[in-house]
Each structure stands twice: as structure tokens, then as C-alpha cells.
Amino acid sequence: ENAELVNAWELNSIRTGNAISSSITDEDTGITFSAEGTISVQTACNSGGGSYSVKDLALALSDLAFTEMACEEERMSREEEFRQALTQINSYSILRETLTLEKDGTVYLTLQLDE
Numbered sequence: 001e002n003a004e005l006v007n008a009w010e011l012n013s014i015r016t017g018n019a020i021s022s023s024i025t026d027e028d029t030g031i032t033f034s035a036e037g038t039i040s041v042q043t044a045c046n047s048g049g050g051s052y053s054v055k056d057l058a059l060a061l062s063d064l065a066f067t068e069m070a071c072e073e074e075r076m077s078r079e080e081e082f083r084q085a086l087t088q089i090n091s092y093s094i095l096r097e098t099l100t101l102e103k104d105g106t107v108y109l110t111l112q113l114d115e
Helices: 073-088
Strands: 008-016 019-021 030-033 038-042 047-055 058-066 091-095 098-103 106-113
Touching: 008 073, 038 058, 058 073, 058 091, 073 098, 073 106
Parallel strands: none
Antiparallel strands: 008 019, 008 030, 008 106, 030 038, 038 047, 047 058, 091 098, 098 106
16 A cells, blocks of 8 residues: 655655765655645755645645755755755655655655654
């Protein structure tokens, strides 16, 4: 059985260039989709949120805004990769407890259901 999009999801991996990678700094990073059409986002360094809309498997994120705390360089660069990936997303798929966020069929982010 596949999980619902409206859930809390923990980041698994991010596409950077042509590779998908995980990082130790990802452990607190994730996205929570609410039933009201809003998202809350936790990056490696900051928190934020915005809105989303879904039509079939098309997914649009909008009005994303984040706090602007400074962190150690590794966390800030990972946060930037995550935020960049979020701006690319236009579709999603869910297989059991894994959420895949994609652009035109290319995987940008994978997340696991937050238990």
C-alpha cells in the first residue's frame, strides 16, 4: 500500500548535477505536506514553507520562503542544493513509503515517510 502525499517526509537524497547523493547533514531535512495545501520545509540549516497544488501526479510548489540563519558551510551548501532542487519539481510519485519528486521524469529528490 502506498502512503498518502499528505504526510511528513524525511529527505533521502538530492540530485546535484548528474548524480543523486545523500549526506549526513540530511538527517533533519524534510517536507511536510498538509491537507490544506501548504508545506513546511526543514533544510539542513533553516526552516520555511509555502504552498503546493496537485493534479493527478503533477505537483506545483509555490511561494517558498525560508528563514535566513547562517550555519556551517557544509550545511549551507547542502541547503542550497535542496532549495535548488525544490524549484525544479513538477511531478511526484509514491511507492510504498518512498516519495520521489521529479522534473519531467528526472528524479530530483527522494524522501522517506517519517515514522
